[in-house]
Amino acid sequence: MTLWPDFQTATTMPTTESAKLGRKLSLVIMTSVLVVFAVIFGLLGSFVLWTADEVDEDALDRQSRRVAYFVRGQLDAIPYDQQSITIWDDMLVALRDNDERWLHINVGKWTFDYFGHDESYILAGDQPVYASVGGEDTDPDTYERRRDQTLGLVEQLRGLTSAGYVDVPPFTSDFVLIDGKPAIISVSPIVSDTGNIQQQAGREPLLVSVVHLDSDYELRLIQRYQLEAGHFTSRPGGTALGTLPVTNRAGRIVTFYEWQPYRPGETLMQRTTPALAGAFIIILIVVIALLAVLWRSSSALESKSAEAERQASIDLLTGLPNRLNFDRQFEHRLSVLALRDPPLALMMLDLDRFKQVNDTLGHHAGDELIRAVGERLAGILGPTDVLARLGGDEFAILHICHAGSVEVSALAQRIVDAIARPFRVQGTDAFVGVSIGIVITGAGILDSRELSRKADIALYEAKSGGRNRAAIYEQSMDELVQGRHVIEAELREALRAPGQLWVAFQPLCGRDDGQIIGAEALLRWTHPTLGVVAPLQFIAIAESTGLIEQLGEFVLRRAAQFGARWPHRTIAVNISPAQLRNPTFPERVFAILDETGMEPSDLEMEITEGILLDDESTVARAIHKFRQAGISIALDDFGTGYSSLNYLKRYPVDRIKIDRSFVSQLTNADGTEAIIQAMVTLAHALGIEVTAEGVETEVQYRILAAKGCNTFQGYLFSPPLTVGDMTALLTGAQTEVPEVA
Known part of the structure; x- marks a missing residue:
């Protein structure tokens, strides 16, 4: 009797036996899969519970930081x-x-x-x-x-x-x-x-x-900042409450702020536990049905996924890493950055004047320019640097700073100088610049999103500081950004709620007899809590957020209403670049003049030479329409830009306004008088009148009058006035003017 059949016997085993073995094998596999699935689901449940606790802890931490920020x-x-x-x-x-x-x-x-x-x-x-x-x-x-x-x-x-x-x-x-x-x-x-x-x-x-810090104060604090409802107490309660020790500047605890914390993880678990149990049963059935299908398709999917991931990590235009790839490399470098390693610099780059090139030469030229910029940047960087294109005209660089901020500043300047050189695009030279925001970090700072945010803030600072430059992040920049957000929100509210914004009028006086020939309309903002907000604090924010057109139309309408009541006097209004770039702006101006009844010849638009430089064709068409209608054009802040003389010949200007920075330096022996004389002589040779603004002393007035200035504006004659005070002054129609020696 043999224990094992020979090979021939084994190969002729009945089919039923093979089927039994197959079923047993299938049962073993299925049992194994179910056991693994049960273990996985158990681990998943434990992980969900742990995650809920972590979410609650994170929520409490965020609430604590929020409470600390507003209380302190x-x-x-x-x-x-x-x-x-x-x-x-x-x-x-x-x-x-x-x-x-x-x-x-x-x-x-x-x-x-x-x-x-x-x-x-x-x-x-x-x-x-x-x-x-x-x-x-x-x-x-x-x-x-x-x-x-x-x-x-x-x-x-x-x-x-x-x-x-x-x-x-x-x-x-x-x-x-x-x-x-x-x-x-x-x-x-x-x-x-x-x-x-x-x-x-x-x-x-x-x-x-x-x-x-009583109950009334607690209520005001909660309502004003939407703070978590709580109270101040000398003794903290149980561990179930959120507690913030409030310390004085010497570091001693004065009181505690307690609140009932919101626990999103606990709430989520209560709502999802029944659904998870049902999902377990459904998923178990689906897993069994899909097990065979997934096995066959997994290999094909794996190969396709690898290829898709490779393509998804490369910018197709430049061949550089894209945003996803860059973020991964950034996270990796942060994670391996040791305590004694040199710091890592994140540089965010944004091209200046790229839109003009793209609009003028076309999108194909824009793509060619982007490729050329990427190649030029790659030629500057070292082998350990990471260069990526994030999208559009935005690039990013990771650079190891062996010499700290001095080194990264030098690298940034080399980049600025390199990008400033002309690019040969489709047979013509294209000129762009680059603004760079930099943040430098060391070991232990692992939040890539926070670092990117700070680099973006520094980039904003570089752009607002004149573009074509680099700025390294400082804490004060963050505070300025927060302040800008507050001003922006309050300005939007001021545009909706009448009464905060109003227009003052500063008289424009003649040379000899003090006759008031007109006035300049100046926007003012009186906030119910912030008080008087200076134009320097909100005009730039309005320009960067798109609110300047609403503000400009508000001023223009008030000026036209005032000018309609006082015909044959010039009412000057400052016009922003955003307004002039809008193709519908001339029609809006003419509609306001028709609505208010103001004569176009009484309106004078004050523009700066920077407007002319930004978009010549659009501006030229708008200025031509205004001139045809009889509206005067004045070039404000004359002499502060590099293109003034060129644009005096190219554009029809009725008046130039000598900037107050020149007027304030008249008594200094620094050649200011000669510069003003040259301005006046040039303007008169071109048939253009000259206004001196910011005149505050009789000495300044006498010098400017002797140089040939036609009209004057400043505190020597009158500060900006309300409509009522300006009306009263116009009734007299004359101010005292010092005699010219």
């Missing part, structure tokens, strides 16, 4: 509230005259009702001269109960103001305990907003504000 930011926010009344000549006059009613309305009641400041004190020297509690005036000696808590802040502020400051005066603020309860004390100097009132540095009157 109150040390700057409350002094910012104070500035609405502390930088004010009227405040100093009221203190000098002991005008108690004025102080009650503008200090005690205003700060309590509008800002929620519970207590306000004014110190002259070290003595209280005014006190208000809960919006009601009280005996100034009430301050004595707060002297101990404020003494250090007052002395610190005295030291800061004694050392001098530029523009915005310093302040001191801190978290304190008053009667065992938390509060914020802020001390700000009371100074002149015009500089006309002389004050001894370090001896200015002081405004002391006390804000109690």
Whole structure:
């Protein structure tokens, strides 16, 4: 008897036995698959639970950072509230005259009702001269109960103001305990907003504000910043609550802010557990059905996926790594960056004036130019650098900085110089520039998105600073960006809510008799909380965000309404580049003139030479239409650009305005008089009138009049006026003009 059949017997085994073996093998495979699937699903469930916990922890961390940002930011926010009344000549006059009613309305009641400041004190020297509690005036000696808590802040502020400051005066603020309860004390100097009132540095009157961190303050904080609902407490609660220790500037805990944290992971688990159980059953059936199909197709899919991934990582136009590839390499370099390794620089590049080349020569020329830029950049970089095209006219570079910021700055300058050289594209020379934003990082900083954001901020700084340059990220840039976002949001609201934006008119006076021949319309913004926002703070933001056209039309309409009431006087309006580039702008201007009844010959449009440089054809057509309608054209800020003389011959200009920077330097022995004389002589030779702006002294006026300036504008004659004040001045129609020696 043999244990094993011979080969012939084995090959003639009945079919039923083979089928049984096949079924057993299938059962083994299926059982194995099901066991593996069960293990995987168990691990997946554990992973989901762990992920939910991690999500909750991350959410709590984000909430904590958000709460910390806004709570601790109150040390700057409350002094910012104070500035609405502390930088004010009227405040100093009221203190000098002991005008108690004025102080009650503008200090005690205003700060309590509008800002929620519970207590306000004014110190002259070290003595209280005014006190208000809960919006009601009280005996100034009430301050004595707060002297101990404020003494250090007052002395610190005295030291800061004694050392001098530029523009915005310093302040001191801190978290304190008053009667065992938390509060914020802020001390700000009371100074002149015009500089006309002389004050001894370090001896200015002081405004002391006390804000109690009570339930009213908590409610204001929650409503104002959409903060997580919570409360201040001296003793933190259980671990289920979010808790932020609030420390003073010395690092001591003054109070705690507690809130009920939002837990998205826990909520998600409660909602998805039933669905996951049903999904397990469905997926189990699908897995069994697709197991064979997936096995056959996996090999083909794997090969296709590898090829698709290769193509997806390369920019087809330049052959450089694309954004996806670059992001992967960036993440990898950050992950392997050791503590003693040299820092890594991320450089974001954006071509300047590429759109003009693309629009003028066509998209094929634009593609050729992009390829040429990539080749030129590759020729500058070293073997360890990573160069990628992110899309459009944007490139990115990873560079190891062995010598830190000095080295990367030198590399950036070489790139700027190289790109500035002409490119030969389709038989013609094309000129572009490049703006570069740089951020430098070391080991331990692994957030590539945050680094990219900072590089973009630096790139924005490079572009706003004049383009064709590089800028390295600094923390102050981030703060400026946040400030721009605030201004942009408030400006959009101001355009929707009437009353904040208004137009002032500054008279334009003749040379000899002081006759007011017209006025310039100037946009002004009075914000309900920010106060007076200077044009320098919001005009550039309006231009970069596309709001400038709405603002320009607002000013033009107000100017036309005013000009219609005072015919035969020139009303000048500043025109932005965005308005002139809009093909429909002339029709909008003519519609406003028809609507208001203003004569076109009374309107003067002030443009800058930079507008003419940006887009000659579009601007030329618009200027031609305006000239045909009788509208005058003035070239503003004349002499500050490099192309002024060329454009005086090319474009029909009725007037040039000598920039105030020249006028302010007239008394300096630096050749300014000769420059102004050359401007006037050139303009008169071309039949163009000359206006001097920014005239503030009689000496300046006499020199400018002697040089032949036709008209004048400045504080010597009148500051910008409201419509009512300008109307009253026009009724007299003449201002006093100094005699010309």
